[in-house]
Amino acid sequence: MGLGSRAGLSAFVAFMVGVVTILSLLLGDNPALFGDQPGSDELARRLALPGDVLLRLVVIVVAVSIVIGIANLLFVHIGRLARRKFISAVLLASFGFTIYWYVTRQGDTSLLEAVQVPIESSLAALLFLSLALGGARVMRKRADIWGMLFVAVALVVLLGSLPLAELAPVKAWSDWLMSAPVSAGARALLLGIALGAVVAGVRALLGQDRAYRAYRG
Amino acid sequence: MSEEFNWLEYAEPEESAPELPQRSGRRRILPRLPSLPRPRLPRLPGKPRKPRMPRLPKLALLWRRRGEAALEQPSATDLLGGHDERSLDELDDRLLSLRERSVASSQPSADSRQALYDVDDVLVTPEILEKPGGVISAVALSKAQQQQVELLRDIVGGAPQADEPGGGRLFRSAPVFSLSAVPRVVGTGILLLMASLPFVSSDFSEGELPPSDFAEDRPGPTTVYNLLDNLSADDFVLIGFEYGPTSAGELDPIADLMLRHIVAQRAVPLIVSSNPIAIARAQNIIREINRSVASTELSLERGADYHILRYLPGGSLGLRELSENFADVVRVSAKGELTGLEFASLSEMSLIVLIAEYAEDMRNWAEQVISEADGARLLAATGYAAAPIAQVYADTMDGITGLVVGYRDAYTYGEKLELNFGELPQAQPEVEPALPETAPVSPVERAPATAQPPPTETAIPSATQLTTATPEPTVTSPPTATQLPTATATLETIRIVEVTSPQQVRIRRGPTTADDILQLARAGDSFEVTGANGDGSWYSIALSNGLEGWIAAFLVEERTVTVVEFQSGQASASANLSDERVFLWLESIVSLGKTRPRFYQSDSPVPGDELEYIWMRDRSREVPRLRAMTFGTLAATLLIAVGNVFYALAALRRRGRDAQSE
Structure with a gap:
C-alpha cells in the first residue's frame, strides 16, 4: 500500500469514526425518534453503544497521553541535562523529590500548598499590578x-x-x-x-x- | 533566483549529534534565522572552573540519547533512517518504506528543490536578495505594525529590542536604575502600600463590608444557600472542584464554606474533578476543616463523611464519562481504593455543586453532566474574572439553579452561615478538657453543682468581681422548657453579654476607643464575660479565637448562663436569651473527654438526635482582606485616572506645539 493511500486510509478511518460517533450519540440519546414501537429503547441502547465505547477509548487515550507527556518531559530535560542546563537539573530533582515525598508521606500534599499555590497565586497577583500600570499609560500613545x-x-x-x-x-x-x-x-x-x-x-x-x-x- | 543566495546552503547547520538525522520531509520556505550566540556570564577571577559532570551509567546514556532525540523533535521517519543496526532484509514493508522515505527526504530531489525555488521566486524578489542581509532584512514590520508593537511594549513595560542599546542579550549591561522606570516604580509602590495598609492597622477601614444576607435582586446566591441548607442527613452531594492554585485565593473560602455547610447537614459530599491538582486542593480544604476540630473523634473521615473520587481525564469527555458511567466512577477513589458506593445514576444525587475557575467549566458541566441527570440541579460558584460569561450561562441554561460570585459573596455566605448556626467557634489551639473537678471555677461566678433542672438563675456578681475566664463557648437559647431533657447536674454558671446595638459594634484590644479593633459583632452575638474595667464601662470578653477583647457596656446587655449536664452524659448551656434562632449544645465536654464541643442547630434540641452540626472556619483575616481589596482598587483607580490625565495633557501640549511649528 502506497504512502498516499495510507494517508487516505487514515482520513477515511477518522471520518468513519466521527460519523459513527455522531450518529450513535444522535440516535442513542433520542429513543423517541423510533416512536413508541416495542423494542425501541433496546434499539436506542444498542445504537448508543458504539459511540460510548469510542468516547471511553478517547478518555483512556487521553489518560495515557498524560503519562507519555510526563515521560517526554523527562526525556527532554535529561537531554538538556547532558548539555549542562542547570534549570533542567532543578526540574528533575524537584520531580524526584516530589514523588519521594508523596510516596513516603502517604499522599501528603503539603508541598502543593507550600510551593505551587503561593507561586501561582503570586503570579496571578502580579497581574493586578501589570494591568493597573498598563491602564495608567493608555493615553501616553x-x-x-x-x-x-x-x-x-x-x-x-x-x-x-x-x-x-x-x-x-x-x-x-x-x-x-x-x-x-x-x-x-x-x-x-x-x-x-x-x-x-x-x-x-x-x-x-x-x-x-x-x-x-x-x-x- | 539569485546566484549569490542559495537557501539550501544558507540553512543553519544543526547542533545535534552527527549520528542523528536532520528533520526532513518538511519544505522550508524561508531560511532559518542564524542562532544567537550563547550568553556567558563573566567568570570571576580565581573562581575554579565547574567540575565536569560524572559519567552517566548505561541506562542514563540511553535516556540521554532519547532525550536528545526528543529535544530535536525528529519524526519517526527520521529516527528510522538513522538506525542501521538491522539489515534491510529484516525490515517489513512498512518499516522499509519509511526508511526509504527518510533517506529520500534527506537528499532533496530536483523536483522538491525546484518547487522550493519557485516558492522563493514568489516570496523573495531579486531586489530583496541583493540587499545586504537578504531575506532577513526584508522581513520587517510595517510602520503601523511597528507603532502597535511600540504601544504594546510601552504599556507592558517590555524589554528593549535587539537593535536597541543593550537589547537582545540575556545579560545585557543595562543600568541598574533608569529614570524612565520611575513612574512604574512609584505606581507599584503606591499600589502595594495601599493594599497593605489594612493588614498593618485596623484604622484603615474605609468601605462597607458585604451585607450579612444576599441582595433580593440577586436570587441566585440565596438559592444556593437555601438548597444547601435544606439538605438532610445522608443526602449525597456531588461537588465538582474545577479550579487550580491560581484561583485558590478567591475560590477557597466559598469552597470551604460550602463544604462545611454540607457536612453540617450531615450530607455526604462526593468530590470529583477533571483537574488533578484540584483534587489535591479539595483534600487540603477537608484537612483545614478537620484542623478546626480538636478531637480526631469529631473530624471528618474519608470514605465515610466524604469521598474524593478518581480523576476524570479528557476534559469534557471525562465529564461525559462521569454522567454516562456514574456507577463506575464512584466506585473508585482518587487513591485507587474502592469506595463502596453504589449508585445507578447521577439522578440519585440530591444536589450538584460546581466550584469553577473558568466559565468554560460551567458550560461543560451543564452540557455533559446536568443534561444527563434528570431533575438534577447545579449550584455554581466562580470568580469575578469568569462572572460575565458564567452569569450568561446561569441565566440561560436550565440546569444551573444558582450562582455565587467572588470573594464578597463568599463573605456574605459565611455571615449568613454563622447567623443561622449561631456564634460558632473558630479554629483554635487544642486545649485540655475542662473537667469540673479541676476547672478554675471562681466561687464568685460559678454556682456549685446541684441536681437541679435547668435553667438556674444565679445572682449576678458585680463586674469588678470577675477575674477568671473559662474556654467553653456560651450562647444558648432553649426554644421551650418542655423540650429539654432531664438534667442531672448543674455544672457552672457564667456571665455573658449579648450585643443589643442594631449597628455593628467593635471589639477592641483594650478598654478605650483608641485601641485596635479585633473583630466586629452584631446584634444577638454573645460573649462570655471575663472581667470589666474600673468604672464598669467596658467588659472584658473571651473571643472564640482564644483572644481577650473589650466591648463597651452600653452596647450590650448582661445575662447569666447556666451550664447543665444531662442524663445522656452530654452538657448544655442554657439561658433566657432573646435570640431564639440558636440553641447550642455542648456535647460531652466532661464525660467523653472531648476537648471541643460540637455545636448544633436549634431545630431539635434533644441530645442524641440526628442534629445538624458545624465548625466554622477561621474568618479573622477576611475583613482585612476585603479592606485591602477596597484600598487596592481605590489606588488603581486613582493611578489610572492621574496617569492618563497627565499623558493626555502632555499629548495636547505636544499637538499644540506641532500645530504652531506648522
Whole structure:
C-alpha cells in the first residue's frame, strides 16, 4: 500500500469514526425518534453503544497521553541535562523529590500548598499590578477618543466595584455596563465559539484538518 | 533566483549529534534565522572552573540519547533512517518504506528543490536578495505594525529590542536604575502600600463590608444557600472542584464554606474533578476543616463523611464519562481504593455543586453532566474574572439553579452561615478538657453543682468581681422548657453579654476607643464575660479565637448562663436569651473527654438526635482582606485616572506645539 493511500486510509478511518460517533450519540440519546414501537429503547441502547465505547477509548487515550507527556518531559530535560542546563537539573530533582515525598508521606500534599499555590497565586497577583500600570499609560500613545473611552469605562467599572456609599450612582452605571454591553459581548463570544467548534468539527470530519495523520500524504 | 543566495546552503547547520538525522520531509520556505550566540556570564577571577559532570551509567546514556532525540523533535521517519543496526532484509514493508522515505527526504530531489525555488521566486524578489542581509532584512514590520508593537511594549513595560542599546542579550549591561522606570516604580509602590495598609492597622477601614444576607435582586446566591441548607442527613452531594492554585485565593473560602455547610447537614459530599491538582486542593480544604476540630473523634473521615473520587481525564469527555458511567466512577477513589458506593445514576444525587475557575467549566458541566441527570440541579460558584460569561450561562441554561460570585459573596455566605448556626467557634489551639473537678471555677461566678433542672438563675456578681475566664463557648437559647431533657447536674454558671446595638459594634484590644479593633459583632452575638474595667464601662470578653477583647457596656446587655449536664452524659448551656434562632449544645465536654464541643442547630434540641452540626472556619483575616481589596482598587483607580490625565495633557501640549511649528 502506497504512502498516499495510507494517508487516505487514515482520513477515511477518522471520518468513519466521527460519523459513527455522531450518529450513535444522535440516535442513542433520542429513543423517541423510533416512536413508541416495542423494542425501541433496546434499539436506542444498542445504537448508543458504539459511540460510548469510542468516547471511553478517547478518555483512556487521553489518560495515557498524560503519562507519555510526563515521560517526554523527562526525556527532554535529561537531554538538556547532558548539555549542562542547570534549570533542567532543578526540574528533575524537584520531580524526584516530589514523588519521594508523596510516596513516603502517604499522599501528603503539603508541598502543593507550600510551593505551587503561593507561586501561582503570586503570579496571578502580579497581574493586578501589570494591568493597573498598563491602564495608567493608555493615553501616553493613544490620546484619542478610543483611548478616552477605554479609560472612562475602566474607571467607571473600578469605581462601581468600590464598596462606598458615596459612589452609588457610579455603581448603577457600572452595573449597566456589566449587564448590557459586557453581557452582550459575552453572548456574542459564546456564539462565535459555538460556530467555531461546529466548523472545526466539520473540517475534521471531512478531512480538511488532519491533525491525526502521521505525515503529509 | 539569485546566484549569490542559495537557501539550501544558507540553512543553519544543526547542533545535534552527527549520528542523528536532520528533520526532513518538511519544505522550508524561508531560511532559518542564524542562532544567537550563547550568553556567558563573566567568570570571576580565581573562581575554579565547574567540575565536569560524572559519567552517566548505561541506562542514563540511553535516556540521554532519547532525550536528545526528543529535544530535536525528529519524526519517526527520521529516527528510522538513522538506525542501521538491522539489515534491510529484516525490515517489513512498512518499516522499509519509511526508511526509504527518510533517506529520500534527506537528499532533496530536483523536483522538491525546484518547487522550493519557485516558492522563493514568489516570496523573495531579486531586489530583496541583493540587499545586504537578504531575506532577513526584508522581513520587517510595517510602520503601523511597528507603532502597535511600540504601544504594546510601552504599556507592558517590555524589554528593549535587539537593535536597541543593550537589547537582545540575556545579560545585557543595562543600568541598574533608569529614570524612565520611575513612574512604574512609584505606581507599584503606591499600589502595594495601599493594599497593605489594612493588614498593618485596623484604622484603615474605609468601605462597607458585604451585607450579612444576599441582595433580593440577586436570587441566585440565596438559592444556593437555601438548597444547601435544606439538605438532610445522608443526602449525597456531588461537588465538582474545577479550579487550580491560581484561583485558590478567591475560590477557597466559598469552597470551604460550602463544604462545611454540607457536612453540617450531615450530607455526604462526593468530590470529583477533571483537574488533578484540584483534587489535591479539595483534600487540603477537608484537612483545614478537620484542623478546626480538636478531637480526631469529631473530624471528618474519608470514605465515610466524604469521598474524593478518581480523576476524570479528557476534559469534557471525562465529564461525559462521569454522567454516562456514574456507577463506575464512584466506585473508585482518587487513591485507587474502592469506595463502596453504589449508585445507578447521577439522578440519585440530591444536589450538584460546581466550584469553577473558568466559565468554560460551567458550560461543560451543564452540557455533559446536568443534561444527563434528570431533575438534577447545579449550584455554581466562580470568580469575578469568569462572572460575565458564567452569569450568561446561569441565566440561560436550565440546569444551573444558582450562582455565587467572588470573594464578597463568599463573605456574605459565611455571615449568613454563622447567623443561622449561631456564634460558632473558630479554629483554635487544642486545649485540655475542662473537667469540673479541676476547672478554675471562681466561687464568685460559678454556682456549685446541684441536681437541679435547668435553667438556674444565679445572682449576678458585680463586674469588678470577675477575674477568671473559662474556654467553653456560651450562647444558648432553649426554644421551650418542655423540650429539654432531664438534667442531672448543674455544672457552672457564667456571665455573658449579648450585643443589643442594631449597628455593628467593635471589639477592641483594650478598654478605650483608641485601641485596635479585633473583630466586629452584631446584634444577638454573645460573649462570655471575663472581667470589666474600673468604672464598669467596658467588659472584658473571651473571643472564640482564644483572644481577650473589650466591648463597651452600653452596647450590650448582661445575662447569666447556666451550664447543665444531662442524663445522656452530654452538657448544655442554657439561658433566657432573646435570640431564639440558636440553641447550642455542648456535647460531652466532661464525660467523653472531648476537648471541643460540637455545636448544633436549634431545630431539635434533644441530645442524641440526628442534629445538624458545624465548625466554622477561621474568618479573622477576611475583613482585612476585603479592606485591602477596597484600598487596592481605590489606588488603581486613582493611578489610572492621574496617569492618563497627565499623558493626555502632555499629548495636547505636544499637538499644540506641532500645530504652531506648522
